[in-house]
Amino acid sequence: MTGSQPVLTMTGISKSFPGVRALDGVDFRLLPGEVHALMGENGAGKSTLIKVLTGVYRTDHGAVTLGGAEVSFSGPMQATAAGVSTVYQEVNLCTNLSVAENIFIGREPRRLGAVRWAEMRRRARALLARLDLDIDVNAQLGTYSLAVQQMVAIARAIDVEARVLVLDEPTSSLDAGEVAQLFRVMRQLRDDGLAILFVTHFLDQVYEIADRITVLRNGRLVGEYPTSELPQLGLVEKMIGKELRALERLDEQSRHDAAAPVEGAPLLDVRELGRRSAVARFDLTIHEGEVVGLAGLLGSGRTEVARLLFGADRADHGSVRVHGTPTSLRNPVAAIGHGIGFCSENRRAEGIVGELSVRENIILALQAARGWLRPVPRRRQDELVDRYVRALSIRPADPDIPVGNLSGGNQQKVLLARWLITEPRLLILDEPTRGIDIGAKTEIQRLVAQLSDGGMAVLFVSAELEEVLRLSHRIAVMRDREMVAQLTNDQSVDADRIMQTIAAGAGHEEVPS
Numbered sequence: 001m002t003g004s005q006p007v008l009t010m011t012g013i014s015k016s017f018p019g020v021r022a023l024d025g026v027d028f029r030l031l032p033g034e035v036h037a038l039m040g041e042n043g044a045g046k047s048t049l050i051k052v053l054t055g056v057y058r059t060d061h062g063a064v065t066l067g068g069a070e071v072s073f074s075g076p077m078q079a080t081a082a083g084v085s086t087v088y089q090e091v092n093l094c095t096n097l098s099v100a101e102n103i104f105i106g107r108e109p110r111r112l113g114a115v116r117w118a119e120m121r122r123r124a125r126a127l128l129a130r131l132d133l134d135i136d137v138n139a140q141l142g143t144y145s146l147a148v149q150q151m152v153a154i155a156r157a158i159d160v161e162a163r164v165l166v167l168d169e170p171t172s173s174l175d176a177g178e179v180a181q182l183f184r185v186m187r188q189l190r191d192d193g194l195a196i197l198f199v200t201h202f203l204d205q206v207y208e209i210a211d212r213i214t215v216l217r218n219g220r221l222v223g224e225y226p227t228s229e230l231p232q233l234g235l236v237e238k239m240i241g242k243e244l245r246a247l248e249r250l251d252e253q254s255r256h257d258a259a260a261p262v263e264g265a266p267l268l269d270v271r272e273l274g275r276r277s278a279v280a281r282f283d284l285t286i287h288e289g290e291v292v293g294l295a296g297l298l299g300s301g302r303t304e305v306a307r308l309l310f311g312a313d314r315a316d317h318g319s320v321r322v323h324g325t326p327t328s329l330r331n332p333v334a335a336i337g338h339g340i341g342f343c344s345e346n347r348r349a350e351g352i353v354g355e356l357s358v359r360e361n362i363i364l365a366l367q368a369a370r371g372w373l374r375p376v377p378r379r380r381q382d383e384l385v386d387r388y389v390r391a392l393s394i395r396p397a398d399p400d401i402p403v404g405n406l407s408g409g410n411q412q413k414v415l416l417a418r419w420l421i422t423e424p425r426l427l428i429l430d431e432p433t434r435g436i437d438i439g440a441k442t443e444i445q446r447l448v449a450q451l452s453d454g455g456m457a458v459l460f461v462s463a464e465l466e467e468v469l470r471l472s473h474r475i476a477v478m479r480d481r482e483m484v485a486q487l488t489n490d491q492s493v494d495a496d497r498i499m500q501t502i503a504a505g506a507g508h509e510e511v512p513s
Contacts, residue, residue, distance in 0.1 A: 013062035022048040040216035043407040054079040085157030086166040095142030100124035127155040147178035264288025273318030279304040282483035293468035294461040296478030310342035311335040341419035345431035354404025388417035409440035465495040
């Protein structure tokens, strides 16, 4: 760290919403030239603290000091102008504009009112070179990967002479190589004296990149610790408020006997299913009571397979049978009619409706299946919503608050509840634990095992191989938008075996289905 005086101090920060005390007297400080991890379970108050800092929310009590002067921002633009820049998990840029335009949008270099395009492109290339990124700044941003888009967002952030850079879950959609590139940039910026606030749910990444850690739990400060002095198990205990033994028992309960044979009848059977420019033709059979994991690197085609099986994208080739009957999954309504549910990885754009209440979000799929001319009676709504709010430990347990006020993990539970009340025979879960805390992750893993034990089929899509191995009876491996193998999850299969299969690619390992 290049200095001992905090560049940012937040003192006694409190913030309440109807029925929710999100922050309760939280203190936080950030030093120049450090990467500081803000840790806690979903609902701990991390996002609220960031939104107070950046002016999205006004604090009820407390003070924010930046560079020794007390500040109170009216919004993110004012915060950015003062030197506090934020890069969110969902990159908030214009993909239809060029890379250079995205970096300088609203701040374009001008002469006599006209944009100086050559200078803008030159400055954009210089900024990206600082991040070790060599791309065409004239190309549309949308032609690049999410990882590149995040680098562009960081370039925009540091160009405004930021003193504080907030990175909110920046690695949740990146593969290992892209994470390594991001961390190289973060270390360089830290060494240049920038203060970086890093929010993540990946514990290993915290210990790889962070200098200090602040832990929140239930809206309160647990403590601030040098990373070198807080063991990883100690961090988990502070985050969840449980001793390690309790965590181990919880995790043990969630473990699936993945090697146990599945005796259920084939529920879904697809042959030569595929979509041009999306995913190559593949065969897949999923039995009643079976969890099939879908593994592969980012961009390997996992989500494309999930969307085909739900009818969100229409296949160009192949046949589908549900319980042995030929079926056309021409759209999601048809899939729902055949007992298939789908939780999208993009819960914000394709899942929750933030302005609607928890109740309305949970009822949505059931109401769509019944048709809008047959509304679900209010008493039935109350019974169903109350049951699943309790069963999934959705917090806060108020069905009438806007779902957008909930943490990411609790929003994910709302989506699960939405599909569980439709009693699907096959539930497709695309990255259901991405970006959520260890406690909520364990609860969802345990729920998947319970659903399988009850006879429901589950297609479980995850970038975390250990999670796939823990839950799945079989694992389908994707590489370059092709299903290259299907592995029975026995003692011979581990994360190394799956990675070797991905690397081998064309060596197609097949197992009888």
